[in-house]
Amino acid sequence: MTDEIKMVDIYLMGKRYTVPETLTILDAMEYAGYQLTRGCGCRAGFCGACATVFRMANDYELQVGLACQTKVEDGMYLAQIPFFPGRKANYNLEDIKPSMGHFAQLYPEVYRCLGCSSCNKVCPQDIDVMQYIAYCQRGDFAGAADISFDCLMCGLCVSRCPANIVHYNAALTARRLYSRYIAKPDPFLVKRAKAIEDGEMDAEIDALVTADHEKLQELYNEREIEK
Amino acid sequence: MTYTPQLQELMKKVEETRPSRVGVNFPRMTQEERQDVLKKFHPDYIEDGFREIKVGVNKGARLPTEMADVFESWSPLRDVELDLNAEPAYDVDVLIIGGGGAGASAALDAHAAGADVLLTTKLRFGDANTMMAQGGIQAADKENDSPAIHYLDVMGGGRLENVPELARALVMDAPLVIKWLEDMGTMFDKKEDGQMITIHGGGTSRKRMHAARDYTGAEIMRTLRDEVYNQGITVVEFSAAVEILLDEQGRAAGAVLYNLETEEYQFARAKTVIIATGGSGRLHYRGFPTSNHYGATADGLIMGYRAGAKTIYADSIQYHPTGGAFPPQLLGLLVTEKTRGLGATPLNINGEQFVYHLETRDVESSAIIRECEERGLGVPLPTGITAIWLDSPILELTHGEGTIERQLPAMLRQFQRFGVDIRKEPMLIYPTLHYQNGGLLIDDSGHSTVENLYVAGEAAGGIHGTNRLMGNSLLDIIVFGRRAGRDAAAKSKDMPVPGKLTLEHVEAYNRELEETNAADNRVGPILLPHYTHR
Numbered sequence: 001m002t003d004e005i006k007m008v009d010i011y012l013m014g015k016r017y018t019v020p021e022t023l024t025i026l027d028a029m030e031y032a033g034y035q036l037t038r039g040c041g042c043r044a045g046f047c048g049a050c051a052t053v054f055r056m057a058n059d060y061e062l063q064v065g066l067a068c069q070t071k072v073e074d075g076m077y078l079a080q081i082p083f084f085p086g087r088k089a090n091y092n093l094e095d096i097k098p099s100m101g102h103f104a105q106l107y108p109e110v111y112r113c114l115g116c117s118s119c120n121k122v123c124p125q126d127i128d129v130m131q132y133i134a135y136c137q138r139g140d141f142a143g144a145a146d147i148s149f150d151c152l153m154c155g156l157c158v159s160r161c162p163a164n165i166v167h168y169n170a171a172l173t174a175r176r177l178y179s180r181y182i183a184k185p186d187p188f189l190v191k192r193a194k195a196i197e198d199g200e201m202d203a204e205i206d207a208l209v210t211a212d213h214e215k216l217q218e219l220y221n222e223r224e225i226e227k
Numbered sequence: 228m229t230y231t232p233q234l235q236e237l238m239k240k241v242e243e244t245r246p247s248r249v250g251v252n253f254p255r256m257t258q259e260e261r262q263d264v265l266k267k268f269h270p271d272y273i274e275d276g277f278r279e280i281k282v283g284v285n286k287g288a289r290l291p292t293e294m295a296d297v298f299e300s301w302s303p304l305r306d307v308e309l310d311l312n313a314e315p316a317y318d319v320d321v322l323i324i325g326g327g328g329a330g331a332s333a334a335l336d337a338h339a340a341g342a343d344v345l346l347t348t349k350l351r352f353g354d355a356n357t358m359m360a361q362g363g364i365q366a367a368d369k370e371n372d373s374p375a376i377h378y379l380d381v382m383g384g385g386r387l388e389n390v391p392e393l394a395r396a397l398v399m400d401a402p403l404v405i406k407w408l409e410d411m412g413t414m415f416d417k418k419e420d421g422q423m424i425t426i427h428g429g430g431t432s433r434k435r436m437h438a439a440r441d442y443t444g445a446e447i448m449r450t451l452r453d454e455v456y457n458q459g460i461t462v463v464e465f466s467a468a469v470e471i472l473l474d475e476q477g478r479a480a481g482a483v484l485y486n487l488e489t490e491e492y493q494f495a496r497a498k499t500v501i502i503a504t505g506g507s508g509r510l511h512y513r514g515f516p517t518s519n520h521y522g523a524t525a526d527g528l529i530m531g532y533r534a535g536a537k538t539i540y541a542d543s544i545q546y547h548p549t550g551g552a553f554p555p556q557l558l559g560l561l562v563t564e565k566t567r568g569l570g571a572t573p574l575n576i577n578g579e580q581f582v583y584h585l586e587t588r589d590v591e592s593s594a595i596i597r598e599c600e601e602r603g604l605g606v607p608l609p610t611g612i613t614a615i616w617l618d619s620p621i622l623e624l625t626h627g628e629g630t631i632e633r634q635l636p637a638m639l640r641q642f643q644r645f646g647v648d649i650r651k652e653p654m655l656i657y658p659t660l661h662y663q664n665g666g667l668l669i670d671d672s673g674h675s676t677v678e679n680l681y682v683a684g685e686a687a688g689g690i691h692g693t694n695r696l697m698g699n700s701l702l703d704i705i706v707f708g709r710r711a712g713r714d715a716a717a718k719s720k721d722m723p724v725p726g727k728l729t730l731e732h733v734e735a736y737n738r739e740l741e742e743t744n745a746a747d748n749r750v751g752p753i754l755l756p757h758y759t760h761r
Contacts, residue, residue: 176412184421
């Protein structure tokens with residue numbers, strides 16, 4: 001910034017640090033001198049490593065955010081939750097079906113949902129978590145897969161759930177069931193894969209692999225480009 | 228409003244020219260024009276960013292200065308006592324170093340082939356550039372396409388410098404990989420009838436970019452990770468490998484591991500070792516910001532190199548044309564190429580397009596740098612840098628309202644978090660350090676030039692020549708991860724447990740550093756970038 005950067009006070013686990021107001025929470029922690037191992041991953045909002053809870057001074061409301069995707073604010077009291085224990089059901093995708101029965105065996109706790117909506121309140125992706133748990137309960141895996149898709153598996157929902165549901169793992173299983181059994185296979189993909197395995201595509205490519213640079217460059221420059 | 232009044236004023240020019248740009252394609256460059264802009268503006272051609280390395284098997288090779296510093300670094304074990312005759316902490320058939328898409332794919336196929344597998348990773352399992360890859364994965368699985376046409380795109384995009392057998396493996400395995408992923412429950416974008424939805428990427432001649440919204444890599448990574456856990460494969464997190472161990476015949480036979488949390492060293496013995504540690508964007512070549520993961524610090528390159536593995540095109544770095552430039556919290560972060568794939572175009576300060584929107588990444592980036600540096604037509608930002616508009620709102624005109632929310636949810640969310648609505652406001656972008664085109668040389672089984680040492684993923688080189696196309700990296704990590712996993716497992720079957728383990732190659736490397744008076748304060752792999760008190 002060409003103008004002087006404004007500084008703000010933030011409290012990392014209760015300890016005050018003065019940092020530039022343009023920083024994200026993650027950058028601010030580093031500015032304060034932390035060398036991060038836990039609580040820092042892709043730094044771009046895709047990996048869910050940096051779940052953070054915070055309160056503003058004198059405000060009762062608990063707020064959440066990804067440290068890499070949330071700007072610091074003056075009077076922010078924060079702590080990271082880089083890991084929260086959660087059970088993952090182990091299963092063989094080929095041995096299960098997209099049925100309520102099979103799913104209930106893997107994740108019986110989804111039926112303990114109290115409908116409190118705590119999960120929705122803390123999802124940094126604004127996913128309707130409670131709704132996809134409801135879809136899982138009734139075996140609507142297409143619905144669960146669709147609305148849970150943007151989940152980063154950061155674990156904040158799990159940290160707040162009074163019913164001890166591990167939402168993100170249930171959702172992942174729902175998406176895998178949907179993709180494996182409910183979404184239709186691409187018929188041409190199956191055909192193409194077989195053609196490759198049967199060696200039917202070898203001759204065409206080997207002609208290119210053995211071609212000299214001049215020939216390749218010519219073919220490349222003149223190749224037809226799909227509109 | 229995140230955009231300043233000055234930026235809002237400039238934005239009006241983009242809005243003015245928008246109606247005249249709908250449905251109009253800017254001409255592609257000729258091959259000569261491409262060469263010209265590359266030579267003048269691509270950072271790979273700017274000589275003062277490079278130097279020759281003085282040590283190791285590729286002594287004399289040209290490397291980016293920051294990478295050369297890592298290659299000419301001392302082993303972290305220089306002052307560490309480690310008894311390699313003691314019982315190893317782990318004793319396995321296949322040791323996989325790295326928990327991204329390549330490591331996970333290798334683990335699954337090695338395990339399926341009956342090998343006892345250990346996957347060890349520096350941060351969490353899944354902490355990798357794979358997780359951040361947004362736009363897509365290429366495969367020739369349409370009737371108007373074929374692996375041969377894909378091959379031509381790969382070779383031409385790579386300036387014909389690709390190793391042909393590697394490019395062949397990449398494109399021939401591609402449809403098999405898509406099928407493998409889908410059978411595993413990966414949720415690709417599909418039509419009702421099951422047909423894969425595919426679009427163009429820079430330099431593609433067919434629409435073969437498969438996507439999972441704009442979370443393609445994340446969707447692939449979380450599925451692979453879930454399956455690795457389902458298979459009961461041993462995964463050790465926060466345990467970075469720092470050196471490859473060799474046996475007395477100079478074959479890879481394990482690795483020294485460093486527990487980042489307890490700061491202890493241990494070692495693993497293995498019949499075969501697969502390096503899948505990813506790239507090096509966090510070395511910030513030429514001071515560029517990067518789209519890469521926090522852990523992308525070239526660890527595997529230096530470990531493998533010290534063990535004697537040769538490099539190829541390690542001086543070839545990819546700058547992604549569309550890194551975030553503003554707001555400052557998004558500096559260097561990736562704006563997925565899918566945005567251009569759908570039809571968003573780069574524009575200068577006058578709201579004019581100056582380059583076809585889907586040139587290959589090297590050419591597109593160079594043209595953007597030229598527009599800002601030589602022609603002075605970049606958009607000046609309050610942060611002191613210049614940038615280019617990327618006209619995202621045009622997508623709502625060309626494909627209909629709701630397109631961005633449906634196809635680019637991650638981008639929409641990311642910019643929204645910092646006050647920019649990309650449905651209404653164009654993005655501000657500039658090239659960002661994105662990918663290491665080269666790496667450690669492999670053959671089409673993923674085998675390096677050191678016996679029993681494999682490399683897969685971004686750490687490997689040769690597949691993409693000196694410029695990779697979009698969507699071929701998610702592909703390559705799985706193609707070569709699986710190939711390395713299968714070959715390593717097969718090789719381990721008939722092999723006895725390695726004999727005496729040594730670090731003599733590291734000592735020899737340290738002696739070379741002494742002889743060349745290498746700087747004393749460099750220790751590598753660096754494992755984590757240092758951003759404290761910047």
